[in-house]
Amino acid sequence: MSEATAMTAELVPRYTIGEVVERTGLSAHTLRWYERIGLLDHPARSHHGQRRFCDADLGWLAFLGNLRATGMPVAGMLRYAELVRAGAGTEAERRELLVEHREEVLARIRDLQANLLVLDYKIDLYGERQDCT
């Protein structure tokens, strides 16, 4: 395989929306909605007008999945997507966005752990005596 071929292999239209649903766990509705709001590039279309997604789309969706799983709001993902679309020159800003988000996630984890301690304490109380709320 030549390098030129390898470089575009992940752009070859391959997957129907149903296949992407299977691979990502997102619903077809959600995939179309992501496309509509600009979170996902318009994919190629079959000669019947059906969407055909490529491996790059799957990679992008997996990354969006990380952002979503860490609680980034859709508006934030959209900002990132717009920076990516703007192309070269926005890398520093993209990195900045991710770094800020990482800080928020770390704070959320710390917060969860602190609140978990209170929960543990309460559970212990129920184990020892029976007169608590």
Place this chain on the structure above:
Amino acid sequence: MSEATAMTAELVPRYTIGEVVERTGLSAHTLRWYERIGLLDHPARSHHGQRRFCDADLGWLAFLGNLRATGMPVAGMLRYAELVRAGAGTEAERRELLVEHREEVLARIRDLQANLLVLDYKIDLYGERQDCT
């Protein structure tokens, strides 16, 4: 102070809704809404019909805050509140509910940490080279 007095001290109506807003960070709307849906007992009223919350209410709201901060849906808090209202005999079930919730929170923390690793990896990429999305 006699023990009988001490036992009911936290039930003395003391705080206006505004004071509870200050102490809990919840809005007055939210406090009334919690009451309406059964998450909070109907507090005492002044002779003008205004709510007067007691220390027990503040303690309960603080605990609800823990549940909320750990992502328990209002429906779950409601279930817990109903068990508490049902009184003695429901302690095992209450404990069960909290233990289940703790497991979910632990799972969420693990999930966040796993997704954070991917985020870190991506941020590193931006630090090293400039051709990623």
Place this chain on the structure above:
DNA sequence: CGCTTGCTTGGAGTGCACTCTAGGTAAGTA
């Protein structure tokens, strides 16, 4: 041929957790 399956669209609907509106009462201050 009829039926099912999988896809298409724009726009409406859902569930959650608030959040606000309108219209009112009562107390305190200039």
Place this chain on the structure above:
DNA sequence: TACTTACCTAGAGTGCACTCCAAGCAAGCG
């Protein structure tokens, strides 16, 4: 007296992130 502030109610509205609906098209199967 006029005004401000804090509270009251029932019910409507908001923002988020989907989620679904109706109506239609094309392919494949018995």
